[in-house]
Amino acid sequence: MSDVAAKVKEIIVEQLGVSADEVVDGAAFVEDLGADSLDLTELIMAMEEEFDLEIDDEQAQKIIKVQDAIAHIEKAVG
Amino acid sequence: MSDLPRVALVTGGSRGIGRKVAERLASDGFEVFLTYVSRPEEADKVVAAIEADGGKARAFRLDSGDRDAIAGFFRDEIKGKATLEVLVNNAGITRDGLMMRMKDEDWDTVLRINLTGCFAFLKEASKIMGKQRFGRIINITSIVGQMGNAGQANYCAAKAGLIGLTKSAARELAGRSITVNAVAPGFIQTDMTDQLPEAVVQSMLAQIPLNTLGQSEDIAAAVSFLAGPGAGYITGQVLGVNGGMYM
Secondary structure (H helix, E strand, O other): OOHHHHHHHHHHHHHHOOOHHHOOOOOEOOOOOOOOHHHHHHHHHHHHHHHOOOOOHHHHHOOOEHHHHHHHHHHHHO | OOOOOEEEEEOOOOOHHHHHHHHHHHHOOOEEEEEEOOOHHHHHHHHHHHHHOOOEEEEEEOOOOOHHHHHHHHHHHHOOOOEEEEEEEOOOOOOOEOHHHOOHHHHHHHHHHHHHHHHHHHHHHHHHHHHHOOEEEEEEOOHHHHHOOOOEHHHHHHHHHHHHHHHHHHHHHHHHOEEEEEEEEOOEOOHHHHOOOHHHHHHHHOOOOOOOOEOHHHHHHHHHHHHOHHHOOOOOOEEEEOOOOOO
């Protein structure tokens, strides 16, 4: 697992209050991890802060699963 | 919770209603952060009065019309340094005049300070309180935001807008155990009403079933209630404190 992936998963665990083994690449934030719209917004903001980047609303709406978040951040910081 | 100080932030806390709200919340046990713009000596007096009473308070010069300064204040003074339990959006100004002659600048300024300023504080506070999973937000609106008032189109629009903002924020933040309510004062005795001619005061009183002007302490008591443990199931409400003038 890349450093970015590890950090993203750590943020997800902290923000959503889920256990680390639930945060697999294919887990969907809403269906599998129980996030609501406020959780998603806070999650995006936490990632923006951690990686010092901006994720606009259009991009944010495409982040459905854990792997989407990791791919987006890796591309943005890569 | 954490061992950070339990802070109640009161905007416009150096004078009038804001001062009484600040003093009341300090006596309720909060460390009060109050903001002011023009009169540091008044703000210092409030801090001194609270400290003399055994409470804790700090005053910050912060213009409600300056969104960058507000964001900076939360970053430097609140985040990681305080548990922000209470926000009271109280700061406000008037620029009265009949609509057909109201200067665009007076419209813009009142909306910017009284409505956009509240939004800026709410936005920053919601980030902090969201992480805390707790918060009490009380917006000071006005009876004229509910009734309208000739000569105050700008002020009434801002105060009515604040009621809509209150209800939207209440819905958005309810999932984080953050309540958002408004207090709508009626005619409250202040320096401003003391200068009104007796005939004007009498005509006001004729519209008030309880037949007396309200006191700043009456507003402070309502804020204290909404900030306190007994009000946890109340959100999105407008509490009129107006002697029955508007029902």
